[in-house]
Amino acid sequence: MQLLQGLFAALHTLAGCISFELKSEKENAEIRLSDPLQYQSIVDAEWNIIYDKLDKCVKSGAKIVLSQLAIGDLATQYFADRDILCARRVTEEDLQRVAAATGGTVQTSVNNVIDDVLGSCEVFEEKQVGNERFNIFSGCPSGQTATIVLRGGADQVFY
Incomplete structure (x- = not known):
């Protein structure tokens, strides 16, 4: 795991229930082609859809993208190449x-992600404690919350 030593500045965060993954459909979708050359245009359209979603995230100005759904390897690499951190399967x-x-x-x-929907924080860090990874947002403008991480050898330690 790469330990981030803290991203400083006003970081914009985009959180949502958006899937950034190419996957096969679960329904019995069927496309009948009369010309084999049409197949490439269908594949290209699928790629264009995923790249369009990724471009919209980048253009929003977000530096951290959190998703409740999966984020595929393609999207993870796309974001990493643009210095955007992403986290997948974040609970609601x-x-x-x-x-x-x-x-x-x-x-x-x-679609239509405007500046008003992006959150911000002064510092973001990803830390590993034991076998768990934690994303830490510090210096949040509306931050009235805190998390305390307790760690011990067994559950009995905490009783």
């Missing part, structure tokens, strides 16, 4: 907490 409760602390709004679409 955690998305709401981060949005409340950073002053952002949870989004369900990347």
Whole structure:
């Protein structure tokens, strides 16, 4: 795991229930082609959809993207190449907490992401404690919350 030594500045956070993953459909979707050359245009359209979503996130100005859904390898690399940190499968409760602390709004679409829906924090760090990774947002404008991490050898230590 790469330990981030703290990203400083006003970091914009985009939290949402948006999937950034190419995957096969679960439904029995069927496309009949009369010309094999049409296949490439369909594949290109699928790639254009995912790249369009990724471009919209980048253009929003977000430096941290949190998603309740999966983020595929393609999207992870795309964001990393543009110095954007992303976290996948964040629980809805955690998305709401981060949005409340950073002053952002949870989004369900990347269309029309405006500055008002992005949250901000002064410092973001990713730390590993034992086998767990923690994303730490500090200096949040609406931050009235705190998390205390307790760690011990066994559950009995905490009773």
